[in-house]
Amino acid sequence: MKTSTLIKSISLATLLTAALSTSVLAQMGNGPGMGQGRGGMRFSQTNTPGWTLMTQQERTDHMAQMRAARTFEECTQLQDAQHQLMQERAKEKGVTLNVPRQNGCNMMKARGFFN
Structure with a gap:
């Protein structure tokens, strides 16, 4: 039970980090900073x-x-x-x-x- 909760928490944190990173990279534009x-x-x-x-x-x-x-x-x-x-x-x-x-x-x- 504890292991599945830990795995779910890690998965959720990973997904949130990936989503936020994508948003930040998209705002930066193409190349080395707009x-x-x-x-x-x-x-x-x-x-x-x-x-x-x-x-x-x-x-x-x-x-x-x-x-x-x-x-x-x-x-x-x-x-x-x-x-x-x-x-x-x-x-x-x-x-x-x-x-x-x-x-x-x-x-x-x-x-x-x-x-």
Whole structure:
């Protein structure tokens, strides 16, 4: 009787630990901590002006370039060039370019992407 109660308690504790661990790992995101690793920054239609005006290859290239930036200055140069290109493309198509809610380079700097 005592042994079965002990086994049940150990099983329950193991299941609870596994469930809590899974929840914590899921919240951490993919890779070494959200925003702290090179892959933690997200780029999308909501934070990249001209996202809908780019091809999938241009989006992929832009994300790779931004993530590869080693300094804040390099990031802002890439970002400014991309914004200028998208502004020209938007003007050609007669559409208004969306304004990002936050500056991507500032977000990357705050999350420790640059030294």
